[in-house]
Amino acid sequence: MAVVARGWCPPGGLAATSPRRRRSSPRTVVGLPHPLSASSRVASRRVQPGPALACFRPIRRAAVPKVVARAAHEDTDALLGDIGGTAIYLVGMMGSGKSTVGRLLAETLQYRFFDTDDVIEKSLGATVSQVFEENGEEVFRDIETKVLQELSQYARSVISTGGGAVLSRENWGNMRHGIVVWLSGKPETLASRIQGKEKDSRPLLSGEGSDDALVSRLEGMLEDRTKFYEEADLVVDLEDAETGEVLSPERMSGEILEKLAVAVQEKKREVEERKDFTIEGDGVPESMQVRDPYQASSAAEASAPRGFGGSQAKNGGQGTA
Ligand SMILES: Nc1ncnc2c1ncn2[C@@H]1O[C@H](COP(=O)(O)OP(=O)(O)OP(=O)(O)O)[C@@H](O)[C@H]1O
Numbered sequence: 001m002a003v004v005a006r007g008w009c010p011p012g013g014l015a016a017t018s019p020r021r022r023r024s025s026p027r028t029v030v031g032l033p034h035p036l037s038a039s040s041r042v043a044s045r046r047v048q049p050g051p052a053l054a055c056f057r058p059i060r061r062a063a064v065p066k067v068v069a070r071a072a073h074e075d076t077d078a079l080l081g082d083i084g085g086t087a088i089y090l091v092g093m094m095g096s097g098k099s100t101v102g103r104l105l106a107e108t109l110q111y112r113f114f115d116t117d118d119v120i121e122k123s124l125g126a127t128v129s130q131v132f133e134e135n136g137e138e139v140f141r142d143i144e145t146k147v148l149q150e151l152s153q154y155a156r157s158v159i160s161t162g163g164g165a166v167l168s169r170e171n172w173g174n175m176r177h178g179i180v181v182w183l184s185g186k187p188e189t190l191a192s193r194i195q196g197k198e199k200d201s202r203p204l205l206s207g208e209g210s211d212d213a214l215v216s217r218l219e220g221m222l223e224d225r226t227k228f229y230e231e232a233d234l235v236v237d238l239e240d241a242e243t244g245e246v247l248s249p250e251r252m253s254g255e256i257l258e259k260l261a262v263a264v265q266e267k268k269r270e271v272e273e274r275k276d277f278t279i280e281g282d283g284v285p286e287s288m289q290v291r292d293p294y295q296a297s298s299a300a301e302a303s304a305p306r307g308f309g310g311s312q313a314k315n316g317g318q319g320t321a
């Protein structure tokens with residue numbers, strides 16, 4: 001029996017498919033409280049996960065020495081003031097560490113953490129692999145889009161997206177409500193994490209037996225998807241540029257925070273500069289031009305939606321000049 005019928009969505013949202021969850025609001029897809037509702041405001045102070053949404057976890061501060069904690073706290077408070085609760089979306093290939101790093105980041109920022117694959121699985125009571133197998137990728141993508149649409153209403157959230165979420169223009173429209181960060185890594189690094197047991201939970205990779213086959217499959221996917229990942233606001237590499245050493249999740253999270261801090265300062269400056277900006281002549285400055293990866297690369301066609309900044313990943317996540 002199919003997990004979900006093609007194009008089907010249960011009344012009351014996906015959560016209604018789980019026997020453990022009661023129907024919540026008919027307008028929600030995954031049955032989360034409305035982001036502006038009183039229950040959600042409570043949730044943002046003390047997150048109380050329902051049994052079907054284990055990804056909706058309370059956030060704890062990591063156990064770190066007091067002095068470090070105080071310094072981190074001050075920095076984080078300043079950054080939090082600057083980003084004003086803006087959600088952070090992590091994008092990247094399977095195995096890039098979006099879930100692992102996302103949890104850490106949420107902990108540091110005292111944000112909620114969501115993983116779209118987890119939300120889908122908990123809501124449907126079926127694994128991603130089962131949905132792919134029973135209903136096909138297209139149905140999975142539709143559900144993923146609905147989940148992202150719903151999650152995009154939440155401020156103060158870190159959202160780990162599925163590796164293919166960037167393929168949908170609609171998803172970008174939703175992710176542009178926040179800051180999009182690409183965790184970018186070599187296929188070999190990704191493969192070393194996925195090979196073995198983890199491969200079976202990733203339906204697009206489960207057919208690749210040998211290490212070489214897995215690396216080539218990831219290479220191909222990365223090649224096809226790079227132009228979409230590049231639309232992220234910031235990029236953080238999985239490997240150290242000089243030594244090639246693979247960064248720990250803690251270091252990845254730290255790099256993201258650093259780049260966020262730089263980016264929000266740049267954004268503030270840019271906003272100030274734009275207050276006095278007037279266009280003279282024909283040219284739009286290069287830093288204000290945008291490219292649409294869904295269309296041919298003609299500049300005239302460029303019109304992708306922009307939120308925080310867009311396309312900063314193309315120049316190493318350091319912001320536009
Ligand atoms: N920085 C890291 N160093 C070493 N191993 C890591 C690192 N980050 C994640 N991992 C490991 O790699 C595997 C994949 O990580 P994770 O599930 O976080 O990736 P993901 O990007 O969320 O993947 P997917 O999109 O397929 O869900 C896990 O076993 C995790 O423990």
Ligand SMILES: O=C(O)C1=C[C@@H](O)[C@@H](O)[C@H](O)C1
Nearest residue numbers: 094117128162163164202203
């Ligand atoms: O890269 C992808 O297309 C996918 C990644 C996973 O996170 C899942 O969302 C699913 O297996 C598809």
